Amino acid sequence: MSFSRISTSLGRLGAGTAALLAPAVAFAQEAAAPAAEAAAAAPVPDKADTTFMFLATILVLFMLVPGLALFYGGLVRAKNMLSVLMQCTVVGATMMLVWVIYGYSFAFGGSTSAYFGGFGKLFLSGVTLDSTAATFTDGVVIPEFSFIIFQMTFAAITPALIVGAFAERVKFSAVILFTVLWGTFVYFPIAHMVWDANGLIFGMGALDFAGGTVVHINAGIAGLIGAIMVGKRTGFGKDMMAPHSMTLTLVGAAMLWVGWFGFNAGSNLEASGGAVLATMNTFLATAAAIVSWSLVETFTRGKASMLGAASGMIAGLVAVTPAAGSVGPMGAIILGLIVSPVCYFFVSVVKSKFGYDDTADVFGVHGIGGIIGAVGTGILTAPVFGGTGAEDFSIASQTWTQIVAVLITIVWCTIVSIILYKIVDLVVGLRVPVEAEREGLDLASHGEAAYHN
Numbered sequence: 463m464s465f466s467r468i469s470t471s472l473g474r475l476g477a478g479t480a481a482l483l484a485p486a487v488a489f490a491q492e493a494a495a496p497a498a499e500a501a502a503a504a505p506v507p508d509k510a511d512t513t514f515m516f517l518a519t520i521l522v523l524f525m526l527v528p529g530l531a532l533f534y535g536g537l538v539r540a541k542n543m544l545s546v547l548m549q550c551t552v553v554g555a556t557m558m559l560v561w562v563i564y565g566y567s568f569a570f571g572g573s574t575s576a577y578f579g580g581f582g583k584l585f586l587s588g589v590t591l592d593s594t595a596a597t598f599t600d601g602v603v604i605p606e607f608s609f610i611i612f613q614m615t616f617a618a619i620t621p622a623l624i625v626g627a628f629a630e631r632v633k634f635s636a637v638i639l640f641t642v643l644w645g646t647f648v649y650f651p652i653a654h655m656v657w658d659a660n661g662l663i664f665g666m667g668a669l670d671f672a673g674g675t676v677v678h679i680n681a682g683i684a685g686l687i688g689a690i691m692v693g694k695r696t697g698f699g700k701d702m703m704a705p706h707s708m709t710l711t712l713v714g715a716a717m718l719w720v721g722w723f724g725f726n727a728g729s730n731l732e733a734s735g736g737a738v739l740a741t742m743n744t745f746l747a748t749a750a751a752i753v754s755w756s757l758v759e760t761f762t763r764g765k766a767s768m769l770g771a772a773s774g775m776i777a778g779l780v781a782v783t784p785a786a787g788s789v790g791p792m793g794a795i796i797l798g799l800i801v802s803p804v805c806y807f808f809v810s811v812v813k814s815k816f817g818y819d820d821t822a823d824v825f826g827v828h829g830i831g832g833i834i835g836a837v838g839t840g841i842l843t844a845p846v847f848g849g850t851g852a853e854d855f856s857i858a859s860q861t862w863t864q865i866v867a868v869l870i871t872i873v874w875c876t877i878v879s880i881i882l883y884k885i886v887d888l889v890v891g892l893r894v895p896v897e898a899e900r901e902g903l904d905l906a907s908h909g910e911a912a913y914h915n
Contacts, residue, residue: 505594505601505602505603506603507594507603507604507605507608508602508603508604508732510733511597511602511604511731511732511733512604512605512608513733514728514732514733514737515604515608515609515612515728515731515732516608517724518612518723518724518725518727518728519608519611519612519615519724519728520724521720521721521722521723521724521725521728522612522615522616522619522721522724522725522728523615523618523721524717524720524721524724525615525619525717525718525721525722525724525725526550526554526615526618526619526622526721527550527551527554528714528717529714529715529717529718529720529721530550530619530622530623530714530718531546531547531550531551531622531714532547532710532711532713532714532717533710533711533714533715533717533718533772533776533822534546534550534625534626534629534714534822535547535707535710535711535714535912536705536706536707536708536709536710536711536712536713536714537626537629537705537711537821537822538629538630538705538706538821538822539630539703539706539902540706540707540902540912540913541901541902541903541904541905541911542629542630542902542903542904543706543707543904543912543913544903544904544908544910544911544912545629545630545634545902545903545904545907545908546625546626546629547912548634548907548908549622549625549629549634549637550622550625552634552638553618553621553622553625553637553638553641554618554619554622555618556638556641556642557614557617557618557621557641557642557645558614558617558618560617560642560645560646561610561613561614561617561618561645562585562586562610562614563584563585564581564584564585564646565614565617565645565646565649565650566579566583566586566610566613566614567579567580567581567582567583567584567587568580568646568650568651568654569613569617569650569651569653569654569657569658570583570613570653570654570657570658571583571584573660574660575654575660576655576660576661576662576665577651577654577655577661577662578651578654579650579654579658586610589606589607589610591605591607593605593606593607594606595608595609595731597730597731597732598730598731598732598734598736599732599734602732604731604732609731612728613653616653616673616676616677616725617645617649617650617653619677620645620649620673620676620677620680620681621640621641621644621645621649621681623677623678623681623682623685623824623828624644624681624684624685624688624824625637626685626820626821626822626823626824627684627685627686627688627689627820627821627822627824627825628685628688628689628692628821629821629822630695630821630899630903631692631693631695631696631893631894631899631903632688632692632892632893632894633890633891633892633893633894633907634903634907634908635890636886636887636890636891636892636893639886639889639890640688640882640883640886643882643885643886644684644878644879644882647878647882648680648684648874648875648878648879648882649676649680651874652675652676652680652871652874652875653676655870656668656670656675656676656867656871657670657676662870663675663867663870663871666863666866666867667860667863668863668864668866668867669784669785669788669839669840669843669860669864670784670836670839670867671726671729671740671783671784671785671786671787671788671839672725672726672729672740672783672784672786672787673725673729673783673784674780674781674783674784674785674832674835674836674839675784675832675836675867675868675871676871677783677832678780678783678828678829678831678832678835679828679829679832679833679836679868679871679872679875680871680875681824681828681829682824682825682827682828682829682830682831682832683825683829683871683872683875683876683879684875684879685820685824685825685828685829686818686820686824686825686829687876687879687880687883688879688883689818689819689820689821689824689825690818691880691883691884691887691892692883692892692893693819693893694817694818694819695819695821695899696896696899696900698819705769708768708769708772711768711769711772712768712771712772715772715775715776716775718775718776718779719748719775719779722744722748722779722783723741723744725783726740726741726743726744726782726783726786726787727740727741727744727786729786729787730787736787739786739787739790739850740786740787742791742794743782743785743786743789743790743791743793743794744779744782744786744794746791746794746795746798747778747779747781747782747785747794747795747797747798747801748775748778748779748782748798749778749798750778750794750795750796750797750798750799751774751775751777751778751779751781751797751798751799751801751802752771752774752775752778752798752802753774753798753799754774754798754799754800754801754802754803755770755771755773755774755777755802755803755805755806756770756771756774758770758802758803758806759806762806762810770806773802773805773806773809773823773827774802774805776827776828776831777801777802777805777827777831778797778798778801778802778831780801780827780828780831780832780835781797781798781800781801781831781832781834781835781838782794782797782798782835783832783835784832784835784836784839785797785835785838785839785842785843787850788839788843788849788850788851789838789839789842789843789847789848789849789850790842790847790848790849790850791848792847792848793842793843793847793848793849794842796838796842796847797834797835797838797842800834800838801830801831801834801835804830804834805823805826805827805830805831805834808825808826808830809823809826809827812826813826833868836864836867836868837861837864837865837868839864840857840860840861840862840863840864840865841857841860841861843855843860844857844860894906894907
């Protein structure tokens, strides 16, 4: 009942009764006024932005399954195809559960710590249909659930990227245990440091729009360490270990490119010009990197390969990830042209020189591509290159900040990953027996075969 109706009813009751109830009504009116003002001031999620984030989230899921799974699956031998599909699928599912139980809290739990989000949102405590998350525009919000599930897909795909480095010789149980530990002690802290307002790297002023440090450098470093600690595949350098299906690899890479628009544009958190800029840059950097890798192969090998074009596609996507929201279209093209030759050098020269067996070149493409993108962001965000930086943007200062952010990520990931691989090896063992490796992990670990003669 409204207060106007209460007053009308009081008038009908008589002067005595009205006089007795008048103070109570006045108190109710005074108490209700601030509540009404608060309700009026509470931000309401924008339906268009909420829809945009829903679509972006689904696209990132599409990157994981089937995109990444098929990309890696095509790169391994036929006898290990299903093992890679299984690892990507279960790693993603496991991390989704871990994220809502404690990962979201550890990354974005409201703690003032520079390294840790705290325990405030364990089991999504306090998150309701009415709770909101801020976007980059003052006063514009989205449901907090939208932000949670979008970030959940990032947490799901990042550990799955690591799988490609030691594919074809690691125990399934070891992959899952390492995933949970690595997410807890590497991914969540780095995500907090980079993306939370109280985070160490965020406070430094480092730019990482969609995860150059959090996702790609993190995964690349962990992949390199895993490839070294697990050791080379049996017969490496002697047996034929060429990808069994470049067709599936290209299909997976193309799915990654499509899904990456959700990854990069969605990181804008709203359907505005920033999302459109990220979309444009995701097109251009990737296209430039494909052409660049093909040209490098043409000059060095005499032929441009499909594997090279697919690798260039991923390298361009990786490089533009931290820069997508702050560089201009020409800056994105520059990133794409630069990243492929550098990644090609690490994949074809450095890997051979040092002899580590990175099955899907996780370090050479994601790790190195992420470093190029993170550092390049500090340069190409400058207005002189068409970036969105302020007029007084300092290339030297910002680039140094980017380098420090990269170094912090590398050091943290390296030290903690080494410890976690050791723990997993002690608990369940990292590597399958030689007999299982020769038979293939599809049959040895899962009792299935991808193909039947």
